[in-house]
Amino acid sequence: MRADAQRNIDALLEAAKAAFGTSGVDAPAKEIADLAGVGVGTLYRHFPQRSDLVKAVFQREVDACADAAPALTAAHEPGVALGxxxxxxxxxxxxKRGLATALHSGDPAxxxxxGYFMQRLEPTLGSLLEAATAxxxxxxxxxxxxxxxAVxxxxxxxxxxxxxxxxxxxALLIDGLRYGAELQQP
Structure with a gap:
């Protein structure tokens, strides 16, 4: 993919995330394109259906959340990294609040x-929990x-x-996770 096309996709996903957060997933395509600094045609070229854009924003946000764990683990003690x-x-x-209506709409798209959410985030959180427990x-x-x-x-x-x-x-939940913690014996 050309660098300018990738920049357009990144800008569209950021703009859609912002628009979905304030106006919901039915935000006008022109609003999203304007926020991204591209034309509406560019939006539809990359995301022909609204569901394509919603899925891409959701997956990108899930990936960013999952991908944050290794850096947090490297920079902090296990309990702090988990928090x-x-x-x-x-x-x-x-x-996701802006995406919730679409995700629970029953649309097969x-x-x-x-499943993607759990596949990416459950193992990520599992490794953080394991380290903080240990x-x-x-x-x-x-x-x-x-x-x-729970969160x-x-x-x-x-x-x-x-x-x-x-x-x-x-933060209250995290404090509760600390209650009763003790060093696990091997």
């Missing part, structure tokens, strides 16, 4: 996305799947509250 990743996941969920920083009785769901439930929209509210709720 920072959970806050990154919370930010992802805030972005989105059927594979929940270091004795968090309790050992939580699975990655249930923690993904998602804490991030459900609340009237007059934004991402900061969700971040506070997740």
């Amino acid at each position: 920072k990743w959970l806050h990154r996941y919370t930010e992802f969920l805030a972005t 989105f059927d594979a996305l929940p 270091s004795g920083e968090i309790r050992a009785d939580i699975s990655p799947k249930y923690l993904l769901y 998602a439930n804490l991030c459900l929209p609340v009237a007059d509250e934004g991402v900061a509210y969700s971040q506070r709720m997740v």
Whole structure:
């Protein structure tokens, strides 16, 4: 792919993410193209159907969240890396709010996305949990799947509250994971 085409795709995905977050997935194509600095024809050339754009934004956000874990692990102690990743996941969920209507619409174009989400994020969180448990920083009785769901439930929209509210709720959950933690014996 040519560099300018890749730049256009990246700009369209960022613009769509922003537009979906504020206007929902039915944001006008012209609004998305204008935000990206491209023409509407360029948008449709890369994403012929609205579902193509929604899927691409969702997958890109899932990938960015999953790909953040190795850098966090390299830069921080296991418990801190886990906490920072959970806050990154919370930010992802805030972005997903604009995508939720489409993802739960029953449209078969989105059927594979929940599987993609779990395939990418469950092992990522599993490795973070394993390291934090082994270091004795968090309790050992939580699975990655249930923690993904717990954080998602804490991030459900609340009237007059934004991402900061969700971040506070997740911080309380992280404190709860520390309760009863002890160094695991080999």
